Amino acid sequence: MPNFAAQSVRGFLLLFCLLAGFPAGSPAAPAPDSPRMTPVVRAVQAVAPAVVNITSTHIIEGQRVSPLERFFGPGFSPGFPGFDGFPGARPGRQKRVSLGSGVIVDGPKGLVLTNAHVIAGGDEVMVHLLDGREFPATVKGAEPDFDIAVLEIKGARDLPAVRLGDSADIMPGETVIAIGNPFGFNHTVTTGVVSALGRTIRNDGGVFTDLIQTDAAINPGNSGGPLLNIEGGLIGINTAVDARAEGIGFAIPINKARRVMADLMGQGRVAPLWLGLMAEDLDSRMAMALGLREARGVLVGAVFEGTPAAKAGITPGDIIESINATPVRDRRDYINVLRNQTGGESLRLSLRRGEKNITLDVTPAPFDDATAQKLMERRWGLGVRESRQGPVIQSVRPDGPAAFLRKGDVITGVGGARIKNMAELLQAFRKERLAGQVLLQVVRDGRGYYARLVL
Template identity: 95%
Template sequence: MPTLTAQSVRGFLFLFCLLTLLPAASPAAPASDSPRMTPVVRAVKSVAPAVVNITSTHIIEGQRVSPLERFFGPGFSPGFPGFEGFPGARPGRQKRVSLGSGVIVDGQKGLVLTNAHVIAGSDEVMVHLLDGREFSATVKGAEPDFDIAVLEIKGARDLPTVRLGDSADIMPGETVIAIGNPFGFNHTVTTGVVSALGRTIRNDSGVFTDLIQTDAAINPGNSGGPLLDIEGVLIGINTAVDARAEGIGFAIPINKARRVMADLMGQGRV
């Protein structure tokens, strides 16, 4: 039976450390002519960097309750020495955070299109990019009647940008792609078709007309994200789902969103 020498042990340890420290080989990407590189895959690869996750924080002024009051009930105060001054309910601040999506439509100016309800009542807006960068954003304008808002990313230029399409030639039945952050799952991709055009829906905020209906899955957090055609061109801004049924979502046509954005940036209102 061969014996291990000190030299052979050192050699083995050196080889083991070398293999451990070497970076793992990244999987090779499919060739450009691979059948796996479908139009949907190409569109997502092109547009995903321009899709952002939006975190909207709203500060709520209210009453903060002492731990003893939470347990024993409002107004409780221990009646023994040492607790005469135990604090009860007193002014406090709470944060309410909501999540949504958006898409960069002007990389030079750092402009983002999203829904007005995504940033409604916000005191602080943060934009998170696919590459991990985070930026503070200001609301340049919002129009609840059209559910469109424009954000400006602070301190960021030369950002990835989506191509704006023409929603006038959308065809029922054509393939569409939705990208967003449903339930906080960043850059989730769903596909479907244009189910119908010119839809009207009513909710607590009012009546919205001339919407694109799609069966591409749109869930909470998708609001404000892009609806793309098969070429990766922006044709709509996802805005609502019908909770009574599956496969019924709605998007604002990009032609309408573009007009609202121009008015907000030029005049401050529609």
């Protein structure tokens, strides 16, 4: 039966709205020429549909699950001793859900750019659109050295996409817009300006260079979301915030992100680069002998013929002090800075040569597997081949640092990283090639032990 009382109330409210001059339906949008339709509003309206919220779920097996944690949610702990032995706790499965943001850069293909750390360790990735749709996504590629990942949305049609801008002409002081999912608040918009360009930040995992610094509010959950210019063009992928201060956030320039994406889609990884030289750390004695105030930088010990370093005019005895204005403190810093560069881009090196400070431009070359294997044989003094058990030692140079190893030993770890195949071994060598000593995990006759190479 119809509810006549409810209908009467609705009719009265409609009549009141009409007599008072208020619209009875949803509020009308401002006119296109309204001063409220600022460039920021236009940019947000154009791009917001292409911004996605990302949930990455990781299933943890075999964990102890208590009744309190099942009630209050994963991770709950009352903070008193003995909680792990709470009655009823038992092995089980837990879900850990992380939140982040992303942006659709190719609608027909359903490709999303985000941060690698947003989806790291995820067993199930879902993307949620502004229009309420949600879809599963697969990881097409991820590169932690650049904190970039590419997702592919499955089963979606008519997806919007952002317009890619150009990060080469960004100006400090220009207005920028960030859209993301901070603390789970969907499609939050913040604005600010470009505070600086070419910033470098360091963490335990490496060095991130050439970053855009902005004071647009970026909070947990914004990671992977877009940084836009006032025209709505994508100029960066938001990646980090400095927790020590307010208004200091960082974004990966879209030109670098685009090159990383092309490598991930084309060959599944970003091609490693090198200059073609060997270097060592400066100690206080060397610094004093060279007339330096402090022991910072790397001392070039050898330059390989035909490499970018040789072509650029770098010579043994040069001290590399910075790369693209990023200070190089030691050889590990040198490796990490190079790991965060993409192919085809020229680098500017600041060198000290005797009493002179000079600047050289050099374009790194791909550090392919064949080159890495030859250098490993020279540097570590061992030949390795692929096997079903993993990389197995085939030959050892009698006068080399690995002379105590034997043919048939299987390398299962380098510097704490697990090694399962030749590709992982060569990647580990690229990271450790300048180290003064390297710790290997080796299996011989079914028994594992550690071997230290002193170089």
